[in-house]
Amino acid sequence: MATGKGKTNGKGNGKIWLFIISVILMAILYGKVNQDSNQQTPPKHTIEKTGSGAVVDFTEATKKIHTAVDAALQKGEFSVRDIKETTKEIPRQKVEGTIRWHTRQVLVNVPADVSAETMKQRIGAAIQSAGGQVLSTQPDTYQGLAVVRLDIGLRDKLEQEDLTIISDRVYLTREKGAAPEAISVPETKGEGKVRGKMALVIDDFGYNQETISAYAAINRPLTFAVIPYRPFSNEAASRGLSSGHQVILHLPMEPLDQGAQSEALTVTVAMSDKEIQSMVQKAIDTVPGLIGVNNHQGSRATADKRVMKNVLSILKANNLFFVDSRTNGQSVAAETARQMGIQTGENELFIDNTNEVSAVKAKLRTAQEMAIKHGTVTVIGHARMTTATAVSEMIPELEAAGIQLVFVSQLLR
Known part of the structure; x- marks a missing residue:
């Protein structure tokens, strides 16, 4: 009896030691995996x-x-x-x-x-x-x-x-200046003849995160206009690029009502030529992947030819196009840009002055008629959930009417 009991205790002690050794080995292995993981992702900066x-x-x-x-x-x-x-x-x-x-x-x-x-x-x-x-x-x-x-x-x-x-x-x-083919650009999904083309520019990306995902999920050409120096500016540009959309800088410029000026870093008519050029270049540098610029506010600044010449000189040096948001009927921005040999577009309709889905849809139907009548139309909306919802829900109706959504860069002249 005594001998049998001793054997049993020996087996029990062996199992305990085996368990302890297993725990130690697992801890060592876990530490090594973590160490290897850290070594595989060294800092990029x-x-x-x-x-x-x-x-x-x-x-x-x-x-x-x-x-x-x-x-x-x-x-x-x-x-x-x-x-x-x-x-x-x-x-x-x-x-x-x-x-x-x-x-x-x-x-x-x-x-x-x-x-x-x-x-x-x-x-x-x-x-x-x-x-x-x-x-x-x-x-x-x-x-x-x-x-x-x-x-x-x-x-x-x-x-x-x-x-x-x-x-x-x-x-x-190519050798003769033609671009290589096979670029994947989302096109009209509806059947039938294209009766008109519509470019949708979405302003004010950077203020909030929710709308970035909403617009990134829309599988049609959109132009993300990203305001600089805001909490989600970089993320908006990055998601815009990765989801196949185009990205431009939404450059803050002085409005007629100075009390309405929304951004501290804004191009104003009181600035010297060098100050304007420096501010524009710094703003361009903050937004990754941009290919053009449009104005945020700017009803005073875009009507000033000296200001616009300085703004546009920096765009030309960076090989960027300009889209005049047309916040002032007296704007000289587009005319000046064309005189300087810069590819230019102009906003023809704000689609969401009323922040309601039904009102935005009504404006998109107006834009549809403009595109059919004139062949093309460039319109501006904003990074709001109501506008994103309206655009998404209107796509089948627009395409059924023969409207092809395109990037704003495709309608420049």
Whole structure:
């Protein structure tokens, strides 16, 4: 009996030790997995502390992406026609400090047998190991050339702040200046003849988060006009690009009623030429992936030719188009832009002055008739849930009437 009891205790002690050893091994393994996980996601930036807050520096990360892009182009033996590069630094949106990175514009000749989609896949595969990705692909122009533009960069998060950095804008063109084909642009889904084209510009992205997802989910061409320096500006631009929409800067400009001015950083008629140019350039730098600009408010500023010449000179230097929101019938913005050789569009109707779904639908029906009568129409709505609902619900009706939704960049002249 005694011998049997001793054997039983020995077996019991063995099981306890086995359990303890298993727990220890699991703890070691768990720690190693966490360590490996942390090692696989090193920070994409360095931090430089200054007297006016920290500089979050993505220069090294963006230059790694440059190198990967160059390697992909060299491997395919593609001819690089032009490169422009600069270092950008912008203020952070939620805390004191700045964000710095290096960015380039690269014009590339693409052979006739290589499509834009093929280029996107080749470059996308090459930059993955450098932490980069192709953020968007869309038609554009480069110094008068028809091109397809690839926006390349990285995404990161800084203290819960979503961040998109554009490191490279690669412009694809043919030898004779024609843009490569095979660009995926959402088109009219309804059947029948196209009777008119409508461009929908949605202003005021950046103030709230809810409307970003609502508009991103609309599978038709929309133009996101993103106001700078707001809590959700970067996220709105990033989601706009990733959902296949176009992004422009919604530039704050002085209204006739100064008491109605909504943004502290606004282009005003009292500013000097240099002050205007500096403010416009800084605002452009804050919005990733933008291809154009329209005015936020601006009934006073857009009627001032000196102000508009200074604003538009910066747009021209950045190869951006301009859309006049037409907040003042005396605006000289569009006329001045065309005189300066800048591609330009004009708003013809605000669709949501009344913030009700039924009222927005009524305005969209008015826009439909304008498009049928004149062939095209450019209209402006705002980043509100009522407008998003109305646009989404009206798409079948518009398309049944022969209206094709297009990007505002397709209606410029």
